[in-house]
Amino acid sequence: MLKAEYQHRGKVPQDVIEAVELTLPALPAGQVLVKVLAAPINPSDVLTLTGEYGMLPPLPAIGGNEGVGRVEQLGEGVSNLKVGQTVLLPVGSGTWVTHLHAPANKLIPLPDADPQQLAMMTINPPTASLLLSEFVDLKPGDWVIQNAANSGVGGYLIQLAKLRGFKTINVVRRESAIAEVKAEGGDVVLVDGPDLPKRVREATGGAPVMLGIDAIGGAATDHLAASLGEGGTLVNYGLMSGQPCQVSAASFVFRDVTLRGFWLAKWFQKATPADQFKVFGELTQLIAAGKLKARVAATFDISQIKQAIAAAASGERGGKILIVP
Known part of the structure; x- marks a missing residue:
């Protein structure tokens, strides 16, 4: 298992992050083990590495703010999800990893569709x-x-x-x-x-x-x-x-x-759950039906995180860069 971690921020984003070994503790009650299927690199992620974004996590930090994964193990007391189910990962959960633990009540089940397209739906x-x-x-x-x-x-x-x-x-x-x-x-x-x-x-x-x-x-x-x-x-x-x-x-x-x-x-902070459900309900249906999609320029493994960040930060790519563990 691997994670893309950074200990500091700097002007050259790919220089501050690296792939390191990930060790997860025993699975807590109420949580699930998720294998990450795809996670994009957004401009906000690059700005977070350089320290120029409006909201910065405490260091050290794992990169990645959105993505999708597959449930691999259920913690004690989890009944709302099934092993093998595709789920939308919580925003800001450090998604540039091969695996993560997440609270079951924060995971949104997704339809059976292209995980790379679903991975880009949160932002x-x-x-x-x-x-x-x-x-x-x-x-x-x-x-x-x-x-x-x-x-x-x-x-x-x-x-x-x-x-x-x-x-x-x-x-x-x-x-x-x-x-x-x-x-x-x-x-x-x-x-x-x-x-x-x-x-x-x-x-x-x-x-x-x-x-x-x-x-x-x-x-x-x-x-x-x-x-x-x-x-x-x-x-x-x-x-x-x-x-x-x-x-x-x-x-x-x-x-x-x-x-x-x-x-x-800011919209997330002010929007009611009903407002959020309305927006994401429409988008999920469109993406699952193939009516809404984004170009993918290239995919990289976690072990290639430096190359992936460099590609995402470049100005002339023809689509999104994705981390696909």
Whole structure:
């Protein structure tokens, strides 16, 4: 058994983490032994290793915030699960491991579907879903603009928007990303630049765009803000550029654009169990039915954690990096 552990944080994420032997104690009552089937590496995981994320676990720590596993052994008193069942692992449980103990009442049984796709459902799909529903009351036929459209959240957002009848303008930072975003179902794909607003108006025939979604910050935020219609809302959920969001006063003063922020962790804190069940119930059904999926660029074993982190931190991969023990 192995775990991907880090004792400190540093600027080069792959340098601070390594695969070490894992020894689990006797299985406590009320818990189950789970074999991890798949666990993704998200941008937030990389930022946690560098110390730049908004919520950092105490050290030493095991990496990984989401994933799925298979129940291998039941602790005393566990009656709600069965050996062999696929389960969704608790958020933040240190999922870059071959095996773990988890409280039975914190594990969610999953349908029999692709474990790699199910492993990515806890963070990116609900982020995309909530970005589309929580800020602007969109109607079928409405336009949405997003940058980082070739990211994990970007891909889910394109698919969910199409299922809900919305049209997407998808902004990328390099020409080589255009084909993959079009293949995902993006209605319009544009390379970012200062003239983005003009090209957006041409692509939409001048239709107002009332929701913008920004994952980059810096000048890219301003390009999206200037592309929105009067009274539009721009939501930032990431800072891939490492620069503060920039928005011209003209967007705020003359066109009444609003800039908001979104962090899934905050939503989890405020959402009722019924709200969470509604969101995850829909997403689970879509993923199990193959109607919602993410590209997988590569898979790595726990023993290859340094290579996996380096791949996840690189800027030109064509999909998600997964740990598959």
